[in-house]
Amino acid sequence: MTELEKGPTGRRRGRGARERILSASQQLFREQGINRTGMDQLCAAAEVSKRTAYQHFTGKDELVAEYLRRFDPSVLSGVFDRTDLTPRERLLAAFDMPPTTPLCPYIAAAVELHDPQHPASQYARDYKKAVAARLADTAREAGAADPEQLGEQLALLIDGAAARTRVLNADAFPTAAAIAAVLINNAIPATASDDGQREETPS
């Protein structure tokens, strides 16, 4: 109890500075990028003193890493956990998030930090692999011939759409979705009533 290391449970007595810091990180790192967001500005936005911030995080690097870990629930699980869709539809639904996600923060972090050893870069790798794995799982569920390959292909499409959207300032996800549709149709050997309702029970 004496330690309690202010972990995921957050403030024990205080007024929750850690949450405000991470919340401000989400906004500022996205809007301005990591390198262009100073700790001074971040603390001001979080209404937290700089001293407090450095008591919660040993440095900016740790804060960045922790910031990246706060994305899974909002982006990833929301798509794969939908049981109202067939596996095939779930694969396509991954391309239906144009308004949010200006640029996948994992790509941005990997480029901005520019150090593969940085904890945030390592986490970005893990995350990308996890996404590909979940896509592969869903592809297998949908009856794809080579689920791993299809998962990797779809993951590449998502990253391509994200990167291209950023560079061109124009939504590229529809294009990626069109490609995904082709790939899925080619990889899944003529499933039942393809995209109408749920397919036959996967036994």
Next chain:
Amino acid sequence: MTELEKGPTGRRRGRGARERILSASQQLFREQGINRTGMDQLCAAAEVSKRTAYQHFTGKDELVAEYLRRFDPSVLSGVFDRTDLTPRERLLAAFDMPPTTPLCPYIAAAVELHDPQHPASQYARDYKKAVAARLADTAREAGAADPEQLGEQLALLIDGAAARTRVLNADAFPTAAAIAAVLINNAIPATASDDGQREETPS
């Protein structure tokens, strides 16, 4: 004559400092990124005094923009100008550059600078559009049903492979090439002897 603004013709009398600066930029911006490369370090690597550098470029921004303009010949034209390949093969050849191109510098610049108004960002957009246009031209030449769409799709694949290669530290271009093959086969309505030799003379 009194002005001569040391333009594209380069040094008139001097010993070519401008070229050394741009050459060092190519190396350092790629290895370390733009933001992490200071003008001091860059000038040292180019064996150029800082004063000289600022006489050739009004600021780092201009240098970055000029640095990006030095990529077209090496990456782009080398693929599209090959007359020994059929248009169809040329489309696929765009994915055959794994050793070089650690990350497309245009994507990196757009992410690092993080300002769509920055001249380098604008040029990155222009370049990406130009690549898509050339791909579309080649697709049209190959007899694709919807060349614009195929060009945009292939461009997205290239960007996706570049981004994913960077984040994962693993070559993603083979995956992109596999997708490209599928798309091309689907989009080109059974051309002649598809990938054997060159197709019918383009008039």
Next chain:
DNA sequence: TGTTATGTACACCGCCCTGTGTGCTTACGG
């Protein structure tokens, strides 16, 4: 020869960055 553009060497400025040191205030829990 001298002029002029080009390049050099080096110190310097002001700014912003990450990160600390110190002392003070607040609020929760016993």
Next chain:
DNA sequence: CCGTAAGCACACAGGGCGGTGTACATAACA
């Protein structure tokens, strides 16, 4: 009520950054 930990205000250190000022060297061309 008091102790203690969480948080705060503020100033400052140390360093890298982009960019400049000054004085000097060199090479081409008239």
